[in-house]
Amino acid sequence: MTTAPAQAGWRFRQPSVIPGFGLTLGFSLAYLTLIILIPLSGLIWRSASLGWVDFWAIASDRRTINALQISFGTAFIAAAVNVVFGTLVAWVLVRYRFPGRRIVDAMVDLPFALPTAVAGIALTTLYAPNGWIGKLLMPLGLKVAYTPLGIVIALIFIGLPFVVRTVQPIMEEIDKEVEEAAATLGASRFQIITRILFPGLAPAIITGFSLAFARGVGEYGSVIFIAGNLPYKSEIAPLLIVIRLEEYNYPAATAIAAIMLALSFLMLLIVNLVQTWSRKRYG
Amino acid sequence: MEVRVANVRKEFERFPALHDVSLDIKSGELIALLGPSGSGKTTLLRLIAGLERPTRGKIFFGDEDASQKSIQERNVGFVFQHYALFRHMTVADNIGFGLKVRHGASRPPAAEIRRRASELLDLVQLSGLEKRYPAQLSGGQRQRVALARAMAIEPKVLLLDEPFGALDAQVRRELRRWLREIHDATGHTTVFVTHDQEEALELADRVVVMSQGRIEQVGTADDIYDTPNSPFVYGFIGESSSLPVKIENGEIWLADRPIGLQAPHAPSGDATLYFRPHDVELLEGCSGCIAGTVAASRRVAGTRRVELEIGGERQRVEIELPVDHPAAQKSRVAFRPGRWKLFPAA
Numbered sequence: 001m002t003t004a005p006a007q008a009g010w011r012f013r014q015p016s017v018i019p020g021f022g023l024t025l026g027f028s029l030a031y032l033t034l035i036i037l038i039p040l041s042g043l044i045w046r047s048a049s050l051g052w053v054d055f056w057a058i059a060s061d062r063r064t065i066n067a068l069q070i071s072f073g074t075a076f077i078a079a080a081v082n083v084v085f086g087t088l089v090a091w092v093l094v095r096y097r098f099p100g101r102r103i104v105d106a107m108v109d110l111p112f113a114l115p116t117a118v119a120g121i122a123l124t125t126l127y128a129p130n131g132w133i134g135k136l137l138m139p140l141g142l143k144v145a146y147t148p149l150g151i152v153i154a155l156i157f158i159g160l161p162f163v164v165r166t167v168q169p170i171m172e173e174i175d176k177e178v179e180e181a182a183a184t185l186g187a188s189r190f191q192i193i194t195r196i197l198f199p200g201l202a203p204a205i206i207t208g209f210s211l212a213f214a215r216g217v218g219e220y221g222s223v224i225f226i227a228g229n230l231p232y233k234s235e236i237a238p239l240l241i242v243i244r245l246e247e248y249n250y251p252a253a254t255a256i257a258a259i260m261l262a263l264s265f266l267m268l269l270i271v272n273l274v275q276t277w278s279r280k281r282y283g
Numbered sequence: 284m285e286v287r288v289a290n291v292r293k294e295f296e297r298f299p300a301l302h303d304v305s306l307d308i309k310s311g312e313l314i315a316l317l318g319p320s321g322s323g324k325t326t327l328l329r330l331i332a333g334l335e336r337p338t339r340g341k342i343f344f345g346d347e348d349a350s351q352k353s354i355q356e357r358n359v360g361f362v363f364q365h366y367a368l369f370r371h372m373t374v375a376d377n378i379g380f381g382l383k384v385r386h387g388a389s390r391p392p393a394a395e396i397r398r399r400a401s402e403l404l405d406l407v408q409l410s411g412l413e414k415r416y417p418a419q420l421s422g423g424q425r426q427r428v429a430l431a432r433a434m435a436i437e438p439k440v441l442l443l444d445e446p447f448g449a450l451d452a453q454v455r456r457e458l459r460r461w462l463r464e465i466h467d468a469t470g471h472t473t474v475f476v477t478h479d480q481e482e483a484l485e486l487a488d489r490v491v492v493m494s495q496g497r498i499e500q501v502g503t504a505d506d507i508y509d510t511p512n513s514p515f516v517y518g519f520i521g522e523s524s525s526l527p528v529k530i531e532n533g534e535i536w537l538a539d540r541p542i543g544l545q546a547p548h549a550p551s552g553d554a555t556l557y558f559r560p561h562d563v564e565l566l567e568g569c570s571g572c573i574a575g576t577v578a579a580s581r582r583v584a585g586t587r588r589v590e591l592e593i594g595g596e597r598q599r600v601e602i603e604l605p606v607d608h609p610a611a612q613k614s615r616v617a618f619r620p621g622r623w624k625l626f627p628a629a
Contacts, residue, residue: 177367180334181429183354184361185381185436195384199371 040261047258050251058255063231064240067256071237072263074148075216078155079163082212083205086163093164094171108164111157116221123154124226146228151236154222159212166208170201203278210271217264284344284439284472285310286331291340293326300326301496303340308440308474313466315483316476318493319519324476325444327493331474332442333357344439360433360471364445366425368417374428375400375413381436403431406465423454430462434469443475447482459486480520484508492516514626517557524600526573526593527628528556535625538594543571546625553628558620560588561603565610566617574617575600582606591616 047055058064093105111119127134127144134145144150174197182192220238227234237260244253286308293301301323308314316324329335331342333354341350349357369377376383378400382391391399404410407427417425426446433441446462447455463486466473477483483490484504492499492507494515500507511517514525529536533547535556544556566572575591578599582588586603589610593600602618610616 175365175367177363177365178369180354181361181363181367181432182369182380182384184332184334184357184359185384185432186355186358187380187384188355191384195380196369 043254043257043261046250046254050255054251055255058252059259063235064237064256064259066232067235067237067240068259068263070148070151070234071217071260074151074155074236075213075219078152078159078216079209079213081152081156082159082163083209086160086208086212087167087201087205089160090164090167090171094168108161110161111159112161116158116219117225119157120154120222120225123150123157123222127153127226145226146230146234148227148234150226150228151223151234154226155212155216155219158219158222159216162211162215163205163208166211167201167204170204174200203275206271206274206278210268213267214264217260217267286440286472286474287343288327288331289341289343291327291330291337291342293323293330293335294338299496301330304496304498306491306498306501308472310472311470313463313473313486313488314475315487315490316474316493317478317480317483317490318499319478321495322493323496324478324491324493326496328442328444328474328476331440332359332361334361358436358439360430360436360438360441362426362429362433362441362443362446364448366417366422366429366449368425368429368432370417372416373413374404374409374415374417374420377417377428378403378432378435380432399435400431403435406434406468407431408461422450423458426450426458430465434471438471441471441473443473445476445478447479448477455482462486484520492519494519509622511557511624514555514557517624517626522560522601522603523557524560524602525558526556526598526600528554528625530554530625537573538596541571542573543619544623549625550627554625555628556620556623556625558623560601561586562621563602563618564621565604565608566619569617572617572619573600574615577614577616589616 050058089104089108093101093108124145125131127137127150129135129138129143129145131145134143137144142149144153178196179192182196187195218238220236220242223236224239227236227239229235229239237256241253241256244250244256288304288306288308291301291304292299304323304327306327316327318324326335330337333349333352337350341348343349344357369380372380375397379396382396382399385391401410401413404412407430409424409427409431412420412424417428420428426449430443430446443462447458450458459482462475475487484507487504489501489503490507491501492515500512500516502510507516507520511520517523518525526537528542530546530549530551530553532551533545533549534541535544535546535554536542573593575593577589578592579590580587581590583603585606587606587608588601588603590599590601592598602616604610
């Protein structure tokens, strides 16, 4: 060979015998740049052109802060609720055989497929003070539609499949023998769930949580119908961005968007760190 | 602890996996359940553990009826073929698990659990690996951890389901000897399931041969090998050859000639003659013997295995000859089995 690696200088480590690494990597990078990187850097560039003082004025505006709080707060609560009940649904689907299981299984995907506006309108009709469910909750002093609680419910609806579909395959892989081993060692059913099954599922549950949360933060269509959109009370950040855009206040819109981007990035970073930590432990 | 299996029947959705099985296991005994797949050996083991409930019959631990007790209450150590270790726990936590999940006063303090775990690690020759995770161990090491974990709860019985089945031959032989040593040192009543007859005969005090949900024979390695009590055991354990014969007045006939073997107590009629290929006496000339044409001859390790075609029906049997025996060169060989057994024709 005339071109020994030493002479070739720095080069990519040949990752495998499968050909086409250069081509596919090049395509992937170009594609990601086009689809994700350019729009996001455009966003940052636009908000950077705003100047620090103006940016801070928009960011520290009461209405902006409230909108962000509502967006992230409701998304967090909804994701947390989905973790509990989504895991439960996954458990039922994986562990039990009952008539109609396939239908229930297919039903989980409905929030994926349904246009979000349709979901929003349906939920609003149900939970409005004169709706089927809203009518029953009214005497209890519980107002769902047009409050942050309504937003949470819409986000629970939207986020459920993310948790179920990430937890379900991992749950299916659980070895029955591991549970049997724990039982022969004297562990009760409860101890088996909390000490054996749950730690094994934790990484999947965290992933499901972060997906549901990320989806909830960005959700627009289903929320604006049920939220009522009262500024300071039930106005979500994505809606505020739309409002600013309609006012032709592009700098303000991009500033809020940039803050959302930064917060989302931070959340995903934390989730990834937790993931790495748990993966290292549980291998 | 003595274990007594009394007339146990187990059905899985109407399909019987065990028919009326009874077995007495003495305290401190090392017993092997041996059989082909589907013989019910694993089902029997799981019934003793309480992982399955018998459809009928009872299982006693000592004088106590254990059949209605839950798995948790039975206090058995169970080792699975694929280890079933808890992958999110260290080796020490795996071993200590059975003690940690106990309630109230029966749970030893944390320091005591740690001490016990490292003691057991010493016993299974894995000292110093407390902090490792199962993913960082080899197959043989994982199975040792699984055994240590099972022994940590001081079980009444130790049950092992094909414990060496997933390991390679070298490690398997090593662990086999090691398990025998551990058993001799701790004296647990131990039942293990295997489909490897060499493993069963070498390791166990007594072997239980099973087939199609029934126990065929229970006995020591010598009993099982030298006096098999059914055609199945004869065929399953070691090498065997068989020939259809006819019995008349206490004499065994092959087709139209007597073969010089007497069976005074056998009823007249069709039967099958079983013998070991290596346990034959070669004869010159033939008046009362089995004679056949050499159809094939193969060298197997220290012996030569010769396939003979016998009589007009061209029935094939195998016999073993010393490598340098002149008979292997001939086209016709006559012999008479040394130890043999007759079973009524099926």
